[in-house]
Amino acid sequence: MDQEFGVEEDYRDGTSVVTVAGEVDVATAPALRDRLDQAVRREEGPVVVDLLGVTFIDSTGLGVLIGAHRGCAAHGRELRLVIAEPRILKVFEITGLTDLFPIDTTLEGAMAGSEVVE
Amino acid sequence: MTARTAEPDDIEGTAGNAGPGGIVELTIPVESDLLVLARLATSTVASRSSFDIEEIEDLRLAVDELCLLVVDGRRTGRILLRIEGTEGQIEVDCRYEGTAVVPDGEGSDDHVDGLSGRILDALVDEHGPVARDGLRGARLCKRRATSDD
Numbered sequence: 478m479d480q481e482f483g484v485e486e487d488y489r490d491g492t493s494v495v496t497v498a499g500e501v502d503v504a505t506a507p508a509l510r511d512r513l514d515q516a517v518r519r520e521e522g523p524v525v526v527d528l529l530g531v532t533f534i535d536s537t538g539l540g541v542l543i544g545a546h547r548g549c550a551a552h553g554r555e556l557r558l559v560i561a562e563p564r565i566l567k568v569f570e571i572t573g574l575t576d577l578f579p580i581d582t583t584l585e586g587a588m589a590g591s592e593v594v595e
Numbered sequence: 596m597t598a599r600t601a602e603p604d605d606i607e608g609t610a611g612n613a614g615p616g617g618i619v620e621l622t623i624p625v626e627s628d629l630l631v632l633a634r635l636a637t638s639t640v641a642s643r644s645s646f647d648i649e650e651i652e653d654l655r656l657a658v659d660e661l662c663l664l665v666v667d668g669r670r671t672g673r674i675l676l677r678i679e680g681t682e683g684q685i686e687v688d689c690r691y692e693g694t695a696v697v698p699d700g701e702g703s704d705d706h707v708d709g710l711s712g713r714i715l716d717a718l719v720d721e722h723g724p725v726a727r728d729g730l731r732g733a734r735l736c737k738r739r740a741t742s743d744d
Binding site for chain 1: 628629630631634649652655656659660663710711713714717718
């Protein structure tokens with residue numbers, strides 16, 4: 478248990494920013510899903526999920542993000558991720574999800590719509 | 596798995612020293628959401644089996660996924676986990692004990708078919724289903740990378 482799980486939502490400069498910290502697994506994924514559902518239904522513009530503070534993510538957490546991606550698409554919004562930690566990025570790479578999500582290594586880059594991980 | 600705080604009596608664990616890594620056996624209630632204990636035990640055994648930090652992180656995720664595969668969205672029952680480490684190798688056996696049936700459709704709300712299998716394919720040397728003593732389960736094996744790999 479490296480860091481306590483937490484998820485916060487903010488809306489700035491036309492972008493919904495959901496900041497996640499700690500371990501995202503079967504125990505914490507429902508809280509992330511609930512917060513992302515709210516963020517997707519509320520406001521307009523892109524949704525940026527900041528995973529810089531995430532220390533662990535499993536397939537349950539990935540499933541939540543895939544669901545949010547679908548929800549964003551249904552609302553005409555784009556879901557972008559911020560990941561800098563190599564071991565978190567590795568989980569997206571081995572599951573092929575780097576092809577699904579635009580991923581940047583900084584929040585500023587993701588909010589600007591850039592994509593540095595392909 | 597649904598959120599519930601496990602009582603101390605719900606969780607059982609034993610540890611032994613069969614080799615450099617040792618053996619840890621854990622029994623975890625499915626509904627307690629305590630896979631963090633499985634990851635912690637995996638880290639300990641892997642560390643004592645001479646795996647490096649990156650390999651230990653891979654194993655933590657692999658064992659988590661193994662448990663998710665075996666539980667398959669069930670809401671009750673117990674996970675029986677056996678982690679055995681020897682020098683440069685770790686074997687994990689995970690069984691489900693209980694009477695709950697796998698939910699229709701996708702299992703848990705956040706389950707996406709195939710992700711666990713893809714993760715295990717990438718992170719461990721061997722994995723697959725096992726059935727013994729009437730219990731459904733799965734196992735994995737990971738060997739430490741050598742300079743020849």
